Amino acid sequence: MMEMKRIIVILTLISIFVLSFGFGASAELFRVAFIMPSAINDFAWSQSMYEALLTIQKEMGKENFEFVYSENMFVVADAAAAIRDYASEGYDLVIAHGSQYGASLSDIAPDFLDTSFAWGSTANVFTDLGITNIFAYEPLSEQGGYVNGALAAKLSKNNIYGVIGPIETGDAKRYTEGFKAGIKSVKPDAKINVTWIGSYSDVALASEAAQAHIDAGADVLTGTSQMTIGAIGVAKQRGVLWFGYDVDQSALAPQNVVASVDVIWAITLKPMIEMIRKGERGGKIFTLNLANGGLKIVVNDEALVGKTIEDIVKGNIEVKVEE
Amino acid sequence: MKYRNVREISMSLIPIAAFLLALFIGTIMIAFLGANPLVAYQALLKGAFGSTNAIADTVVKATPLLFVGLGICIAFRAGVLNIGGEGQLVVGALSATIICLNFVELPGWMLIILALFVGFFCGAIWAGIAGYLKAYFKVNEILSTIMLNYIAAYGMNYLLRGPIMDPLQIELGSFIPQTTRLTHVVDLPRLIPTRLHFGTIVAVVFAILVYIFLWRTTIGFRIRMIGQNIQASRASGINVQKYMVLAFILSGALVGLGGAIEVLGVHHRLFTDGSVSGFTGSAGFNGIVAALFGQLHPIGTIPASLLLGALLTGANKMQRVVQIPSALIGALNGLIVLFVVGSEYLRRSQTRRMERTEDTKYNSKNKNKKESQ
Amino acid sequence: MEAIIIGIAKSAIRLATPYLYASIGETIGQLSGVLNLGVDGVMLMGAFSAFYTVLKTGNLWLGLLVAIVVGAIFGLLIAFINVTLKAEQGISGIGVYIFGLGLSSLLFSTMVGTVQTVSGFSPLSIPWLSNIPIVGEIFFHQNILVYGAFALIPLAWFILNKTPLGLSIRAVGQNPEAADSLGVSIVRIRYFTVVLGGMLSGIAGASLSIALLNVFQQNLTNGMGFIAVALVYFGAWRPATVLTGALLFSTVNAIQIWVQVHGINIPSDFTLMMPYIVTIVVLAAMAKRRIHPPAALNKPFERGE
Known part of the structure; x- marks a missing residue:
């Protein structure tokens, strides 16, 4: 009897569910x-x-x-x-x-x-x-990469750049090619170092790749896919600039994320x-x-403005008024 | 005697009870997430067995688990733990794909046989490396198979984004890391108009072959003997090293064949998402679970892989219907493995205790007899 | 050249840190006879719980403590299944891994929602020592959890080799029958080692989420726990050799990144393979060394009657 009752209850619940889906x-x-x-x-x-x-x-x-x-x-x-x-x-x-x-x-x-x-x-x-x-x-991620690259070239002092990508295919490859072209459009003699992590999710290796890029003199980094959060952390810690992709990543490092390509x-x-x-x-x-x-290029004012002011203060940028 | 039968049946219910207990904990978790557990489990059942298509999906999912499980049976019986199923699946799939891409002019049936054989062979080599390193260089098999899984993944990535990438992807500029669709002549025949393919039958046939091999041949007997008692095997003159490598090779061959069948039966191309699991669906690990659920017996592994296949297929359906985070499914699967494997001992020890009581009864009877004589 | 060596060495030390905690924990467990393949799952739980605690309270030490407690709870679970229920250890570890991966992802989805950062343990220069040229730069400008990982090696060696407790652990793993007859409680020792291993795995996870990466994401460890288990075999159950293995693996990984950064023209897939290939090859080259695996590894203890 109990069994019967239970089955009826179950059946009722199921039919309510199905009906609500069908006619609702x-x-x-x-x-x-x-x-x-x-x-x-x-x-x-x-x-x-x-x-x-x-x-x-x-x-x-x-x-x-x-x-x-x-x-x-x-x-x-x-x-x-x-x-x-x-x-x-x-x-x-x-x-x-x-x-x-x-x-x-x-x-x-x-x-x-x-x-x-x-x-x-x-x-x-x-x-x-x-x-x-x-x-x-x-x-067309290469377009976003190009803009990021052109901006990066304007902001880099060392003219050395680091890219941290997952696997050299698809979106990541296109973004990277665009980023390189963008930099070269401003500074043809730029040195662009690219690392591939071999995975979309190896946060620790992405973090070490960022460290190695900075050790090699890069002062602007970028990258795609979810593992780059490891690299953004390093950019924040060591005070270099970051360019993001996919979503606005400025919340992770407001001082360092200059711009993100928001899809x-x-x-x-x-x-x-x-x-x-x-x-x-x-x-x-x-x-x-x-x-x-x-x-859409989401420019993070905090980082860009902050960096510009810092450059003026340090004398990296000379503001001239032409007559 | 009657009492004993009841006990025996109740004992075989222990793993099922554990399974249900894990599902009950899942109920709490689902309810906690604000979904209706009844609807959820209804969906799970429906997703696994609700229609011809659902059943076919379950069986398709179970097929690679069975191949891996059979490989695990052989390795485990020889006393070695092959956790390189992921890598062996990939190597089998990769080699079969390369064959299909390069010998398109062969007749379909010949190409299928060739591709499956090459998958079988390359899986054997990949696992054989681990076996050889263990037997002759004392490299622990857990270490080598874990490392070989990664090496296989990177090798696959390399090939798929370069040498065997679909030319169309280069032309389009989208660079998706996949091969072109393999020629239709190598599609394994469908059994019914669903995704169910001939590979399942191959898997079942191999399950029977593995059973015969392990229990009806001398080599199989020796392999099992090594697993049971390595010292005794050595003392009785068995070349332990040789059979250990052999067990690994056979184990990897079956897994490699499973990988080849996945390509020819299900995907019809190879692709990568960077890790191995995008292709394997972690069958290399789940197959170990299937083998253990099947008591490390090739025939027992058949229903065990089917159960796991149903669980994995049904759980995805459950996620879709009640819209819970997919991570819950993972947690639930983990719980089920833990509960069932934990309960296994209860069942075994109960059975043993029962046998022991019978033995002592028998012994004491004998003793009484002797004494009375 | 000097800068390159410093860069690679610092990177290797950071990469090795989580492996050291997890591998030493696993080593102790295995020495007592318990194989746990589920290290990665416990690491993920440790990483999440430490991250979440720090996110909510800002207290790093509390975060570490919570990771240790969560690790201990998982250790208890593993011990219960493997020691009390005498389950097949190869498979129960896979269950622990799947469960830990799922649960940590689930908790992250429901309790945190999206990727956020915390400020974790910052590098701590050790006075005097950090001024030594090169060596000081490499070793003594790290965060506290990195120091902890390296301090763990001699500590583990001492406990395992020079104390009665270590002797009991080895005895239980080597010859449980004899240990049992001498009055050592197999169950108690194995519970102890597995819970300790769980705690160390928890710290390993925390070292990622609140010291090295300061972030949490689903599957943050990305399979590190499995490498940690592999390193136990490389180390042949000796803490010093485990350290060698962890450093070897991490150094090759750091070098392969360096090779990529400096644009040396090898496909990245091949450089990425290097740590795995080198580890196997080096281990094979050491085939002549004497190894004493715990004889009772992966064998539940049954008292003969």
């Missing part, structure tokens, strides 16, 4: 599922997208915009299962926020023609495979949502660049 949705509600390879608080790639979704939710209102997420989906097969599952639950947009998810997406998308998928960072929407419901997005994912998500509402399911590649505001 209003016609206006736009539902997004977001799958990412690292954690929502990685202070880099995933966190920036998570914050973009929060921003959109704030603007559109919780009653009109709802999103769910699966974090730490670094195992591609798990991510694929999540993508398929969310699609089958009728989400309007499923964001596969990792370049490694592409192959799974091209398998899954044709089975769910009513769902839109977004994949980044890439410039491939699989139109060659006849797929129509995948959007792609790609930040404004909302710039692509908003038109994407509009298109989906109009019935277009995919096929478009969005780029995030400086021109469309997808990349």
Whole structure:
């Protein structure tokens, strides 16, 4: 008898849950599922997208915009299962926020023609495979790197720079190439040292790489991915400048983080949502660049102003008034 | 006799009770995070077994665990701990991928067999290094396999961002560290129209082969003997070093084959996120758990990997439905391992105590007989 | 040249610090017969609890203390499973690792939320000694937890080799039956060593989160605990050799960073491999040395009846 009662209770609870899911949705509600390879608080790639979704939710209102997420989906097969599952639950947009998810997406998308998928960072929407419901997005990180590099060159005294990257591929490689080009545009004779940590998460090694860069004379550092928090700590401790990427990193070292390239994912998500509402399911590649505001250089006044004043005081910068 | 059967059944329930106890602690954690534990576990079950697709996903997840588990069975039986499964999976996958990329003109079936064989072979070599170093250079296998895991990861990164990178990635300028999709002729056949592939059958066949090998052949017997008593084995003239290396080689071969099958059956390409686990999903570690849950018996490892596969698949579904941080899933999995492995002893000691009582009964009976005679 | 050597040596010493705490803890545990593969999980818990305490109170010593307590609690858990329940140690360690990784990430997500920094132990120059050229610069401008790690080596050697307690620990790991018959409590010794190992792993984690990196992130240790276990085998259960191994591994790592920084044209993947390859090769080259592994390692004690 007890068993029977328990089963009834369970069944009731489940049906309430299912019903609330099935019929609770209003016609206006736009539902997004977001799958990412690292954690929502990685202070880099995933966190920036998570914050973009929060921003959109704030603007559109919780009653009109709802999103769910699966974090730490670094195992591609798990991510694929999540993508398929969310699609089958009728989400309007499923964001596969990792370049490694592409192959799974091209398998899954044709089975769910009513769902839109977004994949980044890439410039491939699989139109060659006849797929129509995948959007792609790609930040031109080299542009952000270039601006950071040009700024870095203006601020560096030693003309030696250090880059701390994860693996020499993808976004990190492009950002680094841009950073180098930016420096060279100002100071062609610059010395730019690059280290690759071989991992996105080895904070301790990133920290030692920063130490080695500073020992080698670098007074401006930059880098990408979540492990750079180790390097920012060293920049703070040893008083060198840092240029950030993905999110505004100035909170970690207000005196040292001069500028961060903030990726404004909302710039692509908003038109994407509009298109989906109009019935277009995919096929478009969005780029995030400086021109469309997808990349924003967040200058941290505290560090930049502080550094400028310090340079004037120390006589590194001579302010001349021309007549 | 009846009493004994009841006891025996109750004993086999001990690990299950431990499993449930771990889930109960999970309930508290889930509730603490503001989610409904009932809904959560309902989702877990549904995610693991709720549909044909879910079951297929569970089995697909269990397949590499079974390969690693079988490798672990052999190594453990020889008294060595192979925690290099992660690296061996990667090496198997990498070598199979390179074969598939380079011999595209071969007929599909031949290429599949060649790729799987090369994966098997390279996994054997990778583990063989650890075995050889242990047997002849006294390099502890835990140290060497941990180090070899890292070396495999960096080697994979090197190849994927250079020599075997998808040319399209260079052309597009996106530099994603992955190979091109392997030719469709090397896709392992699907069993039903889901992700379930032929590799699962290969795994089960190998489970039976490993059983036969360990319990029905002389070499297998010697390997087990070394694990049970190394001094006695040496005294009885077994070349301990040789068999230790052999155990490692066979162990790595099975894991390498598992890696190759992951590529041909599931991913159809190789990619990296910098670490090995992006590709393996930590199967190299979870497979050890599967082997131990399966009592280090190849056949027992089959249901054990299935259980773990179901747990991992279902837990992801649970995260999606109740939207709890994914870290909770990790903590819960850890708890389950601890509880089950902890309870294992209770079960064993109960069984032993029972046998001992029977023995003493038997002995005292005999003694009584003798005395009366 | 001098600056290069100083830079690499300082870097190596910092990198070696967490390994030293964790490896010495593991060494003591293994000498008594208990293998714990879960060091990394305990380190993560220590790192998080120290970080969180410092974030909330600003008190570094309290942070360290909390890390030690949390490490001890995990040590108790490990001892209970391995000693009392006599579990298979290889697998229970993996459970501890997965649990510690998950729990520390979960607590970080719910209690802290996003990446933040704390101001940790700052470098402390030792008067007089720090003025010695080169050596002073390398060794005596570090933070207190670095000094602690190096002080631990002679301390561990002394306890293990020169005290009755050390003798009991070795006896329990080498020949538990004999130790038992002499009245040494196997269970008590093993609980003691494993809890001590847990505490040291906790400090190892704290040395990252409140002394060297001053930050916490999910999976902050990134597998360091496994390297720490490996170093125990390199050290063949001798504190001084564990130190050699930790310094070897860390120095090669520091050199490979230096090689990258100075633009020497080797693919980074190969330089990154070096610490791992060198450790194996050096160990293989020492094959002739005599090793006495604790005979009862990974074997739960059963009193014969």
